Each structure stands twice: as C-alpha cells, then as structure tokens.
Amino acid sequence: MAKKNSATKLFVLDTNVLMHDPSSIFRFEEHDIYLPMVTLEELDNNKKGVSEVARNARQTSRNLEEIIGTNEESLEKGRSLGIKGNTHVTGKLFLQTTALPHDLPMLAGSKADNQILGIVSYLKNIHPDRQVILVSKDINIRIKARALGIAAEDYFNDKVLEDTEMLYTGITELPEDFWEKHSKDMESWQENGRMFYRLTGPMCPNFSVNEFIFYEFDKPFHAIVRKISGKTATLEIIKDFINGKHNIWGINARNREQNFALNLLMDPDIDFVTLLGQAGTGKTLLTLAAGLAQTLDKKIYNEIIMTRVTVPVGEDIGFLPGTEEEKMTPWMGALEDNLDVLNKTDEEAGEWGRAATQDLIRSR
Structure with missing residues (x-):
C-alpha cells in the first residue's frame, strides 16, 4: 500500500459497519479506508435475502464496484472515494490484495473478528507514523482491540445526537445591552394587527428565521425572527397565549416555552414544527389543541393525522x-x-356537547 501523509488516518472497517450503512465508506472525508478480504467475504455471505442487512450488503458491493471500476491499475495505490457526488471526500479506498500475517498469539483460530484484528495490528506495525483505527459496531471486537493496544471506534455518523445541549434550541436570550447596540435606525410598524420591528446590529446575522428572541429586563420583549438580510433582521411581536383571553381550545401556555410552541403551532405559514422536551411538558396537548382549533374552528385544514412509533413501555x-x-x-x-x-376545558358545552365533540373528532 502506498505511503500517505501521516496527518490523515487509516480506518479499517468491520463488515457490520458496511451492512449497517452502505454509504459509510464515503463518510471519512480526507481519511483513507482499508477493507480486509475477510470483510468482502462476509459481505458476499450476507447478500442474499430481502432483509435490510442483505440489501445493504448488495448496495455496498455496488458502491465498491463503482469505486474500483474497470481501471486496471494496481489496487495497491488505492482508489479515490470522491465519486457519486462526494466531491468533498479526498481519501482513498484500499483493499487487501495480498496475504497478510494476521495471527495473534492470544487470539487463536480463524474467526473473522480475529483475522481483522490481526490485519489491523499488522497495518499498525508497517505504518508507525500513522493512526490506524478499527471501526466496528461490535462492542466485543472493540474491547478486544483495546486489550491488544489497537485503536477502535464505534460508527457514529448516523446516530442521533444524545447531548441535547448541543441541539438547536430555537430561542435566543438577548443581553441587557441589546437595545443600546441595535436601536439605532430602528423601524416599527403594524400590519394586519401584527407589530413588526426592523433592527440592525451585530447580533442580527446570527439569528435564524422563525427563531424566538426574548429580553427579560426592564421591559420584557418576546418576538420571532421573520426575515434576515445581512445585519438587518425583521422581528414580529408574538401573541401572548399565557393570557386567558388567547386560549386555544381552552388551553393556555403556562410558561415562556409553551407560549413559543403555541405561536409556532398556530402559524399556518410554518409547515413543519418540532418540539423537544421531557414527558409531561405539554407537547402532545399543545399540538392537539392547535390542530383542533385550526381544523374545526378556523377550517384551515381538513383533517388531523397523528402518527407515533409503536414502542412499548416495558x-x-x-x-x-x-x-x-x-x-x-x-x-x-x-x-x-x-x-x-381538551373536552373538559369546554365548560359551556356541557356533558352532551363534550360527548358530541369527541364523537365528531373520532369520526373524522
């Protein structure tokens, strides 16, 4: 295998990574990929059937064939991974083309995992100035790799972010000196009963459209960003659903976050809303109330479709x-x-009215 800049890494992929995500070979950007022959054998053994694993194995084989192509040059030099629109990928794919010593004294037998570990160990020895890392979804092979002094990692590319603090929150708290830096040349106007502001300042480029901003000092200010142009942002004052006069199917927001959520849910110009929160914070209740209000009262929509993952508790x-x-x-x-x-909040309807409403909802 040709020598490569030591700044880039050499990742050896276990078969389960390829069968989990056929596009995983394109996920390592400037780094190189190495596939042992035993990995290709396992792909071949798992390609038959209609399961997702079988489909992924076949797709991986197609990807590999497209990368290798009909080029008769030696595979020892590697093949570029920058194909199929992956122009940002500058690494190369290397396949095992010769028999490599893969026997490790403490790992006897011809088990595929042990062969892969032996090959990674060999690659590590012949590339002392380069990081050689095994990537596998199998926790046991990762444990064995670390016991042998081999760097091993899980495949994280398709995992959901677990640290919620790193997620986009959709809200920004304004500092106390915000108006000092952004009130110059400020414009304000009313349109269809809605209040708008146009501000210019250093924070405006960092805002996102439909993001909520709030100021909680001498004069509280809650608004949603409607438009951004350079250092200028157009804001709209949001509706106060905490106020009892602005209830939605008898439901009022109980805190700032619920108020923000209802403003999003009741805005017909926003087609997709995601709410993240702990159980019991009102996500389903607010969403259902907003849906009923806009379907049965305002007649904006014809029906409500609710889907949920059938994951059992226990x-x-x-x-x-x-x-x-x-x-x-x-x-x-x-x-x-x-x-x-929601039916109990409709006090004027009485028992008969609530029952009729519930029957109407369930029949739609």
Missing part, C-alpha cells in the same frame, strides 16, 4: 386481536387522554 405486548382500531387502542392512550383534557 415488555412488548405482542400481537393483538381485533380490528385495526382495536389493535391501535393501546398505542393511542396518550391521544385519548389529551382529548379528554
């Missing part, structure tokens, strides 16, 4: 008998509970 309840509606009843408990809460 043990799996298994297959359920009955009709489709009866099968879904255990999974729709949260919806039913929130509908009951």
Whole structure:
C-alpha cells in the first residue's frame, strides 16, 4: 500500500459497519479506508435475502464496484472515494490484495473478528507514523482491540445526537445591552394587527428565521425572527397565549416555552414544527389543541393525522386481536387522554356537547 501523509488516518472497517450503512465508506472525508478480504467475504455471505442487512450488503458491493471500476491499475495505490457526488471526500479506498500475517498469539483460530484484528495490528506495525483505527459496531471486537493496544471506534455518523445541549434550541436570550447596540435606525410598524420591528446590529446575522428572541429586563420583549438580510433582521411581536383571553381550545401556555410552541403551532405559514422536551411538558396537548382549533374552528385544514412509533413501555405486548382500531387502542392512550383534557376545558358545552365533540373528532 502506498505511503500517505501521516496527518490523515487509516480506518479499517468491520463488515457490520458496511451492512449497517452502505454509504459509510464515503463518510471519512480526507481519511483513507482499508477493507480486509475477510470483510468482502462476509459481505458476499450476507447478500442474499430481502432483509435490510442483505440489501445493504448488495448496495455496498455496488458502491465498491463503482469505486474500483474497470481501471486496471494496481489496487495497491488505492482508489479515490470522491465519486457519486462526494466531491468533498479526498481519501482513498484500499483493499487487501495480498496475504497478510494476521495471527495473534492470544487470539487463536480463524474467526473473522480475529483475522481483522490481526490485519489491523499488522497495518499498525508497517505504518508507525500513522493512526490506524478499527471501526466496528461490535462492542466485543472493540474491547478486544483495546486489550491488544489497537485503536477502535464505534460508527457514529448516523446516530442521533444524545447531548441535547448541543441541539438547536430555537430561542435566543438577548443581553441587557441589546437595545443600546441595535436601536439605532430602528423601524416599527403594524400590519394586519401584527407589530413588526426592523433592527440592525451585530447580533442580527446570527439569528435564524422563525427563531424566538426574548429580553427579560426592564421591559420584557418576546418576538420571532421573520426575515434576515445581512445585519438587518425583521422581528414580529408574538401573541401572548399565557393570557386567558388567547386560549386555544381552552388551553393556555403556562410558561415562556409553551407560549413559543403555541405561536409556532398556530402559524399556518410554518409547515413543519418540532418540539423537544421531557414527558409531561405539554407537547402532545399543545399540538392537539392547535390542530383542533385550526381544523374545526378556523377550517384551515381538513383533517388531523397523528402518527407515533409503536414502542412499548416495558415488555412488548405482542400481537393483538381485533380490528385495526382495536389493535391501535393501546398505542393511542396518550391521544385519548389529551382529548379528554381538551373536552373538559369546554365548560359551556356541557356533558352532551363534550360527548358530541369527541364523537365528531373520532369520526373524522
């Protein structure tokens, strides 16, 4: 294998990474990929069938064929990974082309994992100035690798971010001196009963459209960013759903975050809203109230479609008998509970009115 700049790393991929994500070979940017022959053998052994693993194995094989192509040059020099629109990928793909010593004294036998570990160990020895790292979804092979002094990592590219503090929050708290730096040449106007401000200042380029900003000092200020142009931002004062006069199906926001959420949910110009919060913070209740108000009262929409992942709490309840509606009843408990809460808020309708409303909702 040709020598490479020691600043880049050499990643040896386990078969399970390729069968988990066929595009994983394009995820390492400037670094190189090495595939042992045993990895290709395992791909071939798992390509048959209709399962997702089999489909991924076949797709990986197609990707590899496209990378290697019909070029008759020696594979020892590697093949560029910058294909299929992956122009940002500058690394190369290397395949095992010769028999390599892969026997490790403490790992006897011809088990595929042990062969891969032996090859990684060999590559580490012949590239002392370069980081050689094993990437695998198998925790046991990673443990064995570390016991042998081999760097090993999990494949994280497709994992959901677990640190919620790093997620985009959708809100920004303004500093106390915000108006001192942004009030110069400020414009304000009303349009269709809505209040707008146009500000220019150093913080404006950092705002995002539909992001909430709030100022909690001498004169509280809550607004949503509607437009950004260079260092100028157009803001709209949000509606106060904490005020009892602005309830949505009898529901009022109980804090600043719920107020922000209702402003998003009640805005027909915003097509997609994501709410993140702990259980019991009102995500389902607010969403359902906003949906009912805009479907039954304002007639903006024709129907509400609610989907949810059927993940059981505790043990799996298994297959359920009955009709489709009866099968879904255990999974729709949260919806039913929130509908009951919303119906109880309609005090003027009485018992008959609430029952009629609930029947209407369930029949749509």
